[in-house]
Amino acid sequence: MAALSTSSNLKYVFDTLKSNPVVTGLCATAIIGLVWTVNDFREWKAFGTGGTPPTWAGYLRMSKLRAKHAASKNNLQDPSPLQQTGPSYLPTGTLPLRSGPRPRMMPRILPQRQYPEPIDPSVQARLRSLVRDLASAHPELFDLLPSHTEGRTTDGLYARRNLPTLNPLAGDAILSYEIAHMHPAENSLHVWLSDVDAREVIEKGWGQRFPVPAVPQGWVMVYAPRDEGEMDIVEGIVRAAARWVTGVMV
Numbered sequence: 478m479a480a481l482s483t484s485s486n487l488k489y490v491f492d493t494l495k496s497n498p499v500v501t502g503l504c505a506t507a508i509i510g511l512v513w514t515v516n517d518f519r520e521w522k523a524f525g526t527g528g529t530p531p532t533w534a535g536y537l538r539m540s541k542l543r544a545k546h547a548a549s550k551n552n553l554q555d556p557s558p559l560q561q562t563g564p565s566y567l568p569t570g571t572l573p574l575r576s577g578p579r580p581r582m583m584p585r586i587l588p589q590r591q592y593p594e595p596i597d598p599s600v601q602a603r604l605r606s607l608v609r610d611l612a613s614a615h616p617e618l619f620d621l622l623p624s625h626t627e628g629r630t631t632d633g634l635y636a637r638r639n640l641p642t643l644n645p646l647a648g649d650a651i652l653s654y655e656i657a658h659m660h661p662a663e664n665s666l667h668v669w670l671s672d673v674d675a676r677e678v679i680e681k682g683w684g685q686r687f688p689v690p691a692v693p694q695g696w697v698m699v700y701a702p703r704d705e706g707e708m709d710i711v712e713g714i715v716r717a718a719a720r721w722v723t724g725v726m727v
Contacts, residue, residue, distance in 0.1 A: 619635060
């Protein structure tokens with residue numbers, strides 16, 4: 478009887494779908510949407526989620542921000558929201574224009590990542606040791622800690638909290654004394670610059686704004702360097718961030 482009842486119910490469902498193309502279309506759309514969402518979640522989690530918890534709740538939060546960002550048509554390569562006046566700590570002289578087009582960005586805004594580009598192994602080794610080397614060379618200024626903005630998945634360069642020269646803004650509720658970190662998966666970085674320096678980095682094609690409005694505007698993504706010359710530029714940007722937060726030139 479149970480098998481007969483189940484068979485009858487299935488027949489009823491199929492008959493309903495056949496006789497109602499609208500319902501059939503809605504069901505097909507729902508199934509396709511569910512499959513896409515599960516696959517998107519798995520890809521997001523497999524790549525690395527940055528500071529967002531790798532859970533369905535984290536994915537939902539990221540998806541809401543992605544939808545809100547898409548609806549706002551906020552161009553992260555537009556530097557105009559950043560102040561034009563104020564302190565600057567970039568190396569003397571104007572920042573050169575970055576050659577070639579900007580890297581292609583991955584579709585999810587969290588984590589904010591570019592598609593990987595070719596990089597010399599020596600440049601990558603230098604990049605990966607940058608924050609560690611700065612912390613080692615200046616222990617009176619910096620702490621090397623797991624980056625809380627990246628979910629503690631990579632090293633972060635932090636200003637020591639007892640510095641007399643510390644920027645009063647350094648204790649921001651979100652960034653909390655973090656200066657910079659690097660993303661091992663594709664070699665880009667996030668750094669905290671003065672607004673003026675962040676504006677120049679974006680104008681000259683070296684990076685773009687962070688997509689979450691609650692984060693200070695000087696927190697920018699810096700694109701992965703491709704050669705030694707670009708690595709010199711990126712190191713100068715990180716050193717400018719260190720001076721902005723600590724008040725000390727390194």
